[in-house]
Every structure is written in C-alpha cells, then in structure tokens.
Amino acid sequence: MSRPAVSPKAAVSPADAILSVKNIEVIYDRVILVLKGVSLDVPRGGIVALLGANGAGKSTTLKAISNLLHGERGTVNKGAIVFDGVEVHNRSPNELVRRGCIQVMEGRHCFGHLTIEENLLTGAFTRHEGKAEIAKELERVYSYFPKLKERRNSLAGYTSGGEQQMCAVGRALMSRPKMILLDEPSMGLAPQIVEEIFNIVKMLNHNEKVSFLLAEQNTNMALKYATYAYILESGRVVLDGATATLRENEDVKEFYLGISTTGRRSFREGKYYKRRKRWLA
C-alpha cells in the first residue's frame, strides 16, 4: 500500500509559536497515566486542531494547558508548557486567563442561572477596566453573535445548545484572549449550527487575531477550518501535519473520515496500521 509522507517537521519554529507544549505527561489520581508525552505547537494567529477518538487525551491536553486539571486530581508530572514566551506549567487558571489563554470547556458549561449577558460579563472577571470599556467589549461580542443579543436577558439554562456554545465562546472572548482552547464545540449540535460556529471561529481568528487550539471529534470540520492538526491516540501524538496534507493521507481518510479509496481492506492491513502506530508512538 502507498505510504503518504507525513511531515516530520513541527508546525512552526518555536520562536513564533504562541503556545508550545513539550513532551508532557499527565497522571490522574497518581496512578492513571493519560498523556504519555505529548508535544505540540500553535503558531501565533493560527488555528490548530487536536483530533482523536474518545479517551485519546484531547480534553486532558487542553486542561493541562489551562491548568484546570488540578480540580480533577490530575497532575502534569513531566514536560513543559510555554505560553507567549513564559513557562506556565502549574500557574493558576486565573493567571493564565490574565495572560491571555482561556479555555472553553467541553459541554459548554454556561452558568445556567445567570442570564446570557451576565454570563458574558463573568468572562471579564480578570479585567479591571471601567464600565464603559466592558460595555464596549460586550457590544463587540454581540456583533459576532447577534443571536446572543436577542436573548441577552434570558437565563442561559433555558437557551438552545447552539446559543449556549456561542455564549461560552463569547464569554471567553470577553477576557480579550490571545488564545482560546476550544474543547469540542460541535458536541451535540446540528451540522448547520456547527458550521456557523466554525465560521465564527474563523472570523475571530481573522479579525481579532485570536489563536485557537481546537479539540474535535468532527475530523471533517476540523480539517476544513484548521491549518495544522495533531492526531492523538491513547495519549500520544500519532500523526501531525498541515491539514491539506492530512486530508489526503490514506490512514486519516480511512480511520477518521470514513472514506476508503481501495474498497474493503484486509484484516492484515488493519494490523499493519496498528503496528505502525506503535512504532510512531
């Protein structure tokens, strides 16, 4: 079978990376090794996707960066995380947000008993400008999410899934981030809404120069909107490359996009894939 070349080069040179994760290992509850040495780089102003199946370690990687692991009894016990030129491993989430790196959690996590507008305002918690400045920021967020403006006074718990996802992204935007760690924005949403949200991500990236690290199961969507992608399997990066290359990669097509060019494959070839993965890992 053909072996399309997978670029061995990193996404960017470390100098212009806004985020670089170097060989981190994460352990939950002191015994469960979840990440077994993950390295990745996000270029300044880029959109990078982190792909993989359930339990591959996508969310854990994001939480290790934003340091929300602590609350789940996970620890980063090896490696380094450099954000914007500063080693941020083990800084509090509060400090990371102030430095401009904010996470939008999987499953949206809006504050259900607060209105949409109050939700957005909590995103500005780390900012100490005057009211006028915050109000301006709010209008800016509404300009990206006109739907949220319509529903500004309804409780977030009563809004639709798509609106909640927009609310979560808008809330993160209120902190004026340099980078957003976006965890599965497509979860449980209709394809049309997913498209809408990815378009907004693209717009934010273009207009506001926000960099994105995007964890996704929707490989198709992620490969379409990101410029570079890493594929995680059981806590290791097994494949990475520019999305244009990955879209053409036979393995990615076969196992992540569900497109087969050669018809049915034999069991032996499946085994070959697995063996090769072990080598790469």
Place this chain on the structure above:
Amino acid sequence: MDTLGPFLEILIGGLLSGVLYSLVALGFVLIFKASSVFNFAQGAMVLLAGLALVRSLDLLIGYGFPVWAAVVLALVFAGGVMALTAYFAERFVLGPLVNQDSLTLFMATIGLAFILLGAGQIIFGSDVYPLALYPTDAWILLESVFPGGILVNKLDIWGGVIAGLLVAGLAIFFQRTKIGRALRAVADDHSAAQSVGISIDWIWFVVWLASGLVALAAATVWGTKLGVQFSIVFLALKAFPVLIIGGFTSVPGAIVGGLLIGAGEKLAEAYLGPFIGGGIEYWFAYVVALLVLLVRPQGLFGERIIERI
C-alpha cells in the same frame, strides 16, 4: 376587637422573633449558594462573633473608652475575628477539599464547628455575658384602638431593621456587583468559573467573610436578647426548618421562611396550645419543614433545577 388585639400582638411578636431565625439562616444561604457547602458551623460562628464582640467591648469600656468608641472598636475587632475564621476555613478546611462530594464538605464543617466552639470558649471564656447594644424595653402601640394596646419589644424592631438592611445590601451585592456575579457563577459551576479566570479561593473567602459578618449581626441581636452564651448554638438549629421552607439558595427565602416559622409557632402555641397541652413552639417548625419537603423540596423560593431535554 377583643380578640384581634391579642392576635396582632402575637403575630407581630412572632414575625419579629422570626426575623432572628432569618439572620442565622442568611449566613447558611450565602455559603450554600457559593459553594454548595451546607455549613454546619454557622451557629458556632454566631457564638464566636458574639463572644469576640462582648469580651472586647467589656475590656475597652474597662479601659475607660467612651461607649460609642468602644462599640465601634469591638465591632471592628469581631469583624476581624470573622475574617480570620473565613481565612482559616477556606485555607485549611475547604480549600484542600475542592471538588469533593458535598457530604464530605458537610462533615468537614461539623469538625470546623467544634474547633470554633472550643477555640472561642478557650480564648474568650464560657460564661453568660450580657450585651446591651439595643434598647430592650417594651413599646405599646395603638392604645386607642385596642384595649391595653399592642406590646412590642423594641429589640425585635431593631432586629427587623437590621435584617432588612442586610437583605437589601446582600441583594445589591449579588445582583449588581462584579464579585456578586462571580459568586453566583461559582455557585452554578465551579469548574466553568475557574475556566474564565474566577479564582475560587478568593470567592470562597469573600463568601465566608460575608456570612461571618451576617453571623456578627445576628450575634448582636441574639446576644442582647439572651446574653452571649453557648445555647446560641442550639438556636441556630431553628435555621434548618427556616431554610427548608424558604429554600437553601434564596436570600429572600431565608427571610420569608423565618417570618413564617416565627409567626407560625407563636400563633400555634397561643391558639392550638390550650387544646393539646402546649409546647408546640419546640416542634412546630420541624413539622412544617417536613410538610414542605414532601410538597415542594426546593422550598418556596429555592432555585428551580433547570434541566434541558
């Protein structure tokens, strides 16, 4: 008119004594809202605040300070003690238990209650200390309408005024300020609050401090009524039915619940007491709470659980 006069007198007396339950319940609500911790130590905090206040007040007056200055200084001192308690509770008890089961946190507050009770009494003494911050004489109203008028205790009026101010202040704090909004956010979802950069340690400290200050306010009123003494802790138990009726997460609920319990138990004692031999005051609140639990578990004003389908 003959029966209306005593009825009103009992009703007003009951409502105002209910306000005192509300004062204790308020402290519970604050902490429960922000951390879903059921703070068993609230009663101990009232006692500690009262002891710190009354002992420092006596000392200052003993040194010859003018009364107003002594009262202000003693209040500041007691406030400081509550701040220290808040710091201690956050740093050493709740902080290390973040994201644990709420039952674990509840058990931790039971431990905290005993530490506060013990430490408070070792430091400040364990006698009954009289406190006279408010006038306690009776006030007779509407003498021209009802024979003998309606007798109201001035202290109860003060209690009502203080509770009203606290509720108004807390409502503004929660609804209008940035910290208040962050508090509600933390109450809703700890990890999401962390993810937007709200620092949970700081919020929990603020909330324990606020509930410590509410405990201090409660202690001034209870202390004037009964003297500052250990039995104040048991009065805090009456806050449980108040909370069940009003709802654990509602500030107005704590007030309305207190009023209902206060008025209900006094009226029941006066009008049902003669038929079943009295003593109703002691269990009435708990029976009402039980009924409310059966019919409306979130309480009258509790937050409805929002569930999307």
